[in-house]
Amino acid sequence: MKEYLNNSSSNEPDVHILLGDVTSRGGIERVSITLANALSALYKVRLVSLYASLSDISFRPVDSIAVTILHNGYEESMYNRSKSFLAGVLFDINYVFKKRKALKKSDLADENAIAICCDVKMTLLAKMAGYKKIITIEHFEYDVINPVLKKIREWLYKKISAVVTLTPEDKDKYNWMPEQKHFVIPNIVEIPRQIVPFQQRANCVLAVGRLTHQKGFDLLLQAWSRIDTADWMLRIIGDGPDKETLQSYIADNRLNNVKILPFNKHIAKEYNQAKIFVLSSRYEGWGMVLVEALAFGMACISFDCPAGPKTILQRNNGILVKAEDVNSLAKEIKKLMENKAMQKELSQKAPESIAMYSEKQILLKWQEVIEQVSK
Known part of the structure; x- marks a missing residue:
């Protein structure tokens, strides 16, 4: 001991x-x-x-x-x-x-x-x-x-x-x-020490979590493969048993603008360099990474999975999508990537919407x- x-x-x-x-x-x-x-x-x-x-x-x-x-x-x-x-x-x-x-x-x-x-x-x-x-x-x-x-x-x-x-x-x-x-x-939710202005961030979609069935990164990759993302990058941050399967899907579908990166203790850097955050979980206990993304002023999209996301995204501070609906997720990601005004509006509303945490x-x-x- x-x-x-x-x-x-x-x-x-x-x-x-x-x-x-x-x-x-x-x-x-x-x-x-x-x-x-x-x-x-x-x-x-x-x-x-x-x-x-x-x-x-x-x-x-x-x-x-x-x-x-x-x-x-x-x-x-x-x-x-x-x-x-x-x-x-x-x-x-x-x-x-x-x-x-x-x-x-x-x-x-x-x-x-x-x-x-x-x-x-x-x-x-x-x-x-x-x-x-x-x-x-x-x-x-x-x-x-x-x-x-x-x-x-x-x-x-x-x-x-x-x-x-x-x-x-x-x-x-x-x-x-x-x-x-x-x-x-x-x-x-810990308040970020530094938030990079939204307009200075890259055209990047971020997802964070353990690489497991629960987190639904396979669903996110399916959605990503169905839209034109030539000017954007998807970064998935995490470790876990599904990494090899996810990497195989990326290779088989020639998703050249997707990176899976290992767990990073300095996760603030990842939040600060991306504009859009996606939570693709099949279920959650709450959705900690979703709230963290809001704290960093990200424009957020989440599956309306049980439980948590609909409690967190309830003040027009993000976009909820029917749980495990890949087509709807692809549609909303595409719509948000193409709408700079919506990105900015959601970014501005995000931090103040999670003050109670x-x-x-x-x-x-x-x-x-x-x-x-x-x-």
Whole structure:
């Protein structure tokens, strides 16, 4: 177990944010560490990671945050295993019991610690390890998880302190939860330090995310291949298992103005050099990259997938397209690329439309939850 010390002497409750791999470059890790940094201004915060596949933490926590890594190295886990349904369930059960033992040995789950978990599996682990106060953040759309986890979720979430969902779209689906335990709190969006003027940016369409089926980059490439994009470039930023398949599609269809680039910690540079942002996901928990694109004053197009985009693009600050409708996506991309006035109008409206996602506003909501749980 690897440990980084927290020097905070605050009398406020300890807040432990539990993650699978704190060094991962995924969206959950990014928003969790952003939340940890914000909460550290008010509470003693610790990041607890089941393992660490990389030597460095990509999304850097502030110095006052403690970091505990239960296994210093890569391991097959309940988050990265590739198995059949039954084999996966059996593996997860064994893994949770193994990590329960490691968490208990760490003595982190004391009476004053509040655990913030990222999903059903982590919540079950925290409960079994002895945490008495648990807040779970549901990062994904309600119906994505398998039937077994759905049953566990409905049983387990009634027994914990609070559940946070990211959008109001799923609120009705949690009607089995006590209303006073359910909170809707979006992720924090960090305000850009520098925004390049829109007219100085290249004719570039940007997409960002893990190269997986969920993110729908195959749908985006299909749309791109159906329009005349000679004067424009498409840049897809991300890593993931679908990279080879996507590269093959690009080669087979001779899409010479498409680049897939690896994950970049300095993602602000990418937002600042493009005019249009496209979210082509089949489903989302919220749509963090969409809000970030708005913060950088980009003209945004998104599939109206569950859940998040229609909550974010609701004030004429972007374009919503029927989910997974490739023809409609191609049509809207083409229309926007050809309409400079529309690009400029959406760019101007974008930053002010996401003011409610600032750190100050979201931190107030989290204070309310933590104060209720810590009583």
